[in-house]
Amino acid sequence: MATRKSSAKPNVSAEELLSFYREMLLIRRFEEKAGQLYGMGLIGGFCHLYIGQEAVVVGLEAAAEEGDKRVTSYRDHGHMLACGMDPKGVMAELTGRESGYSKGKGGSMHMFSKEKHFYGGHGIVGAQVPIGAGLAFSDKYKGNDRVTFVYFGDGAANQGQVAETYNMAQLWDLPVVFVIENNQYAMGTSVQRATKSPDFWERGAAYGIAGEMVDGMDVLAVKEAGEKAVAHCRAGKGPYILEVKTYRYRGHSMSDPAKYRTREEVQKMREERDAIEHVRQLLLTGGHASEDDLKSIDKEIKDVVNAAADFAKESPEPALSELWTDIYA
Numbered sequence: 001m002a003t004r005k006s007s008a009k010p011n012v013s014a015e016e017l018l019s020f021y022r023e024m025l026l027i028r029r030f031e032e033k034a035g036q037l038y039g040m041g042l043i044g045g046f047c048h049l050y051i052g053q054e055a056v057v058v059g060l061e062a063a064a065e066e067g068d069k070r071v072t073s074y075r076d077h078g079h080m081l082a083c084g085m086d087p088k089g090v091m092a093e094l095t096g097r098e099s100g101y102s103k104g105k106g107g108s109m110h111m112f113s114k115e116k117h118f119y120g121g122h123g124i125v126g127a128q129v130p131i132g133a134g135l136a137f138s139d140k141y142k143g144n145d146r147v148t149f150v151y152f153g154d155g156a157a158n159q160g161q162v163a164e165t166y167n168m169a170q171l172w173d174l175p176v177v178f179v180i181e182n183n184q185y186a187m188g189t190s191v192q193r194a195t196k197s198p199d200f201w202e203r204g205a206a207y208g209i210a211g212e213m214v215d216g217m218d219v220l221a222v223k224e225a226g227e228k229a230v231a232h233c234r235a236g237k238g239p240y241i242l243e244v245k246t247y248r249y250r251g252h253s254m255s256d257p258a259k260y261r262t263r264e265e266v267q268k269m270r271e272e273r274d275a276i277e278h279v280r281q282l283l284l285t286g287g288h289a290s291e292d293d294l295k296s297i298d299k300e301i302k303d304v305v306n307a308a309a310d311f312a313k314e315s316p317e318p319a320l321s322e323l324w325t326d327i328y329a
């Protein structure tokens with residue numbers, strides 16, 4: 001913790017720190033609950049948890065404005081919660097219930113909210129990247145100053161469609177922030193085994209795209225970098241690449257025993273770099289909250305998550321007739 005650049009930043013208000021704490025904790029507790037429900041057989045199919053990466057999306061959402069868009073991969077629960085989607089609707093979708101965001105027919109990887117400008121949830125690695133550029137194109141075409149956040153992983157960053165998208169986005173000055181969530185693994189493949197050019201943000205230089213790397217375990221640093229990126233896009237200067245260095249504590253998905261890394265590696269990140277603990281310490285040492293205040297926030301968040309799980313469990317499964325609705329042919 002001692003090496004964090006922003007720990008001494010005086011400019012963040014107590015209110016903002018508290019909201020970061022709440023938002024990150026909501027994601028973590030929600031994901032822990034999803035893990036439990038998965039273990040109980042209440043969630044089927046794939047389920048990719050976001051635990052460890054909370055500061056990325058919370059920091060960037062703090063830099064977003066109403067009407068900005070977001071699109072991401074299958075590791076998407078945190079993005080949905082951070083942009084304000086209802087935990088009840090998300091949990092109900094995870095458990096395949098009719099009150100879920102996709103009426104129980106999409107599951108963990110396929111949820112959308114037009115109201116919150118959340119465009120999924122994509123199971124095909126990298127597919128969301130050109131889609132995100134398309135969303136940004138629509139805003140540019142309409143002449144508004146909205147920005148699209150496209151989130152993708154270190155594994156996805158090696159794909160050809162990402163390079164093609166960079167080229168077109170820069171050519172057309174599209175207002176898109178490419179957020180590479182570098183959690184250091186793509187399933188069981190570490191970044192070191194996947195590329196000899198591990199500083200993903202630097203690849204933007206080949207297309208003339210500005211960018212930078214940021215500590216993704218520090219929500220304040222993420223927000224600051226996000227604001228810079230967004231200002232660049234809104235000013236009509238085209239895309240921006242943010243490589244956010246982060247870490248996932250759990251396996252790739254619920255079925256991954258994570259044998260490709262040591263327990264000590266994970267433990268070290270949890271103990272020394274945890275983003276929620278970082279903000280907790282800032283709140284306590286800055287005198288913005290007492291241990292009791294934080295305990296009551298924890299309880300409040302647990303209640304929200306338990307209510308979401310109860311709502312999901314009590315909600316019926318989709319009717320059989322739903323098999324024939326919302327399909328193309």
Ligand SMILES: Cc1ncc(C[n+]2csc(CCOP(=O)(O)OP(=O)(O)O)c2C)c(N)n1
Nearest residue numbers: 075123124125153154155156183185186187
């Ligand atoms: C086109 C494609 N290839 C392979 C897969 C299988 N797959 C799912 S996730 C994944 C790893 C992606 O890693 P990364 O982009 O780093 O994202 P993370 O899971 O770490 O968030 C792979 C290879 C897929 N879903 N789609």
Ligand SMILES: [Mg+2]
Nearest residue numbers: 153154185186
């Ligand atoms: Mg990854």
